[in-house]
Every structure is written in structure tokens, then in C-alpha cells.
Amino acid sequence: EVQILESGGGLVQPGGSLRLSCVASGFTFSKYAMIWVRQAPGKGPEWVSGISGSGYAADYADSVKGRFTISRDNSKNTLYLQMNSLRAEDTAVYYCGKGHQEWNSGYYYMDVWGTGTTVTVSS
Amino acid sequence: EIVLTQSPGTLSLSPGERATLSCRASQSVSSSSLAWYQHKPGQAPRLLIYGASTRATGIPDRFSGSGSGTDFTLTISRLGPEDFAVYYCQQYGSSVKTFGQGTKLEIK
Numbered sequence: 001e002v003q004i005l006e007s008g009g010g011l012v013q014p015g016g017s018l019r020l021s022c023v024a025s026g027f028t029f030s031k032y033a034m035i036w037v038r039q040a041p042g043k044g045p046e047w048v049s050g051i052s053g054s055g056y057a058a059d060y061a062d063s064v065k066g067r068f069t070i071s072r073d074n075s076k077n078t079l080y081l082q083m084n085s086l087r088a089e090d091t092a093v094y095y096c097g098k099g100h101q102e103w104n105s106g107y108y109y110m111d112v113w114g115t116g117t118t119v120t121v122s123s
Numbered sequence: 124e125i126v127l128t129q130s131p132g133t134l135s136l137s138p139g140e141r142a143t144l145s146c147r148a149s150q151s152v153s154s155s156s157l158a159w160y161q162h163k164p165g166q167a168p169r170l171l172i173y174g175a176s177t178r179a180t181g182i183p184d185r186f187s188g189s190g191s192g193t194d195f196t197l198t199i200s201r202l203g204p205e206d207f208a209v210y211y212c213q214q215y216g217s218s219v220k221t222f223g224q225g226t227k228l229e230i231k
Binding site: 004037043044045046047050059061062095100106107108109110111112113114115116 | 168220221
């Protein structure tokens with residue numbers, strides 16, 4: 001059974017940093033893209049970033065480009081999201097998802113999601 | 124960026140009824156690269172449909188997806204009590220992946 005578990009969320013001040021982690025099991029981790037999606041209160045989901053199974057390709061939403069960095073450690077079946085220069089508008093539940101293929105040139109959907117971790121940016 | 128507009132915002136139906144949810148794109152979605160997800164409070168979102176019309180593994184056949192170009196539909200033929208949730212569409216045919224704002228399916 002595929003399982004995904006996010007951690008690392010919390011309360012952080014504007015301008016601060018946070019690193020999210022996502023541990024996956026039940027599939028060959030290195031063969032699939034992994035994705036971060038967030039959902040602010042009362043809004044629809046927003047794609048944040050994705051990374052290929054090998055880790056050599058990644059993409060970002062414009063809203064986080066230059067501030068967030070996605071990475072993965074295939075030896076630990078773990079995905080990360082380093083979030084710097086956080087803003088109030090980054091407040092959301094952050095979901096980790098398994099991509100349906102290794103990368104597919106960056107055209108992917110999520111076939112399994114975690115339950116999310118909450119990030120609150122506030123002074 | 125492709126904007127997805129879902130309608131209605133809220134749909135009130137009774138168990139056993141048929142539900143029809145719409146997702147309209149601001150421009151054509153390449154290769155029918157559209158997915159539907161179901162989300163219940165406190166749970167992980169669940170993939171229902173990909174490629175506009177292909178059911179994901181383990182999804183009951185009362186769920187069906189259709190459409191192409193800019194207009195897509197998710198149909199639930201006979202609502203079960205477990206189907207009341209929020210439904211989102213997502214397009215993945217462009218480099219900027221986008222989601223709709225959701226349709227809440229509630230018990231009438």
C-alpha cells in the first residue's frame with residue numbers, strides 16, 4: 001500500500017524559513033516524480049513544485065520561484081521543500097503527492113496524496 | 124496560465140441521485156490532460172479520474188469523466204453516502220498546473 005506522510009509544518013514569522021519533509025513508502029520512490037501542492041483556507045488547491053524521480057528536473061509556481069527549493073533523497077524515500085522568505089500568503093496546508101510517472105516532461109498529476117501539514121506565517 | 128472554473132460551487136442532492144459537476148477551462152487543455160479528485164475533511168485527496176475519462180485504480184464505475192478542449196464533466200451516477208465531499212479538477216497539460224476552486228457536494 002502506498003503511504004505518504006508530511007511533516008515539518010508550524011508557525012513561522014514573516015521572512016522566516018521552514019523545511020517540510022515527506023516520507024513515502026509502498027512504491028519504488030526513485031521511479032516517480034513527487035509534488036507539493038498547497039491549499040490556503042477557503043481556496044482551491046495550488047500547485048507549488050514538482051521534482052523528477054531522478055531529482056535532475058524540477059519546476060516551480062511563479063508565486064514561490066526563488067524562495068522555495070524542492071529536493072529529494074531517494075536513499076531515504078524522502079521529499080523536501082525548503083521554504084525561505086515566507087510571507088503571510090504562504091499560509092496553507094501543504095500536501096505531498098506522488099506523480100503518475102517519472103517526470104513526463106513536467107506534465108503530471110498526483111495519483112496518491114498525503115494528509116498534509118499546516119504552515120502558518122504570522123507575527 | 125489556464126484558469127479552471129468549476130460549477131456549481133455547491134450541489135445539494137440526495138443519496139441515489141445523479142450528480143453532474145462541471146469544469147470549464149479558460150483555454151483548451153492539451154491532450155485532455157485533466158484529472159478529478161475527491162477530498163473529504165481531514166483526509167488525503169483521492170484521485171478519481173485522469174486523462175479526462177479514465178478511472179483511477181479502485182474507483183467505482185459510478186464515477187465517470189467526459190469532455191475535451193475546454194469543457195469537462197464528472198458524473199456520479201448514483202450517489203452513495205460516502206460520495207459527499209469536495210471535488211476538484213486539475214489540468215496538467217501545461218507547464219503551470221492549475222486546479223479549479225472546487226464543487227462541494229452536500230446531502231440535501
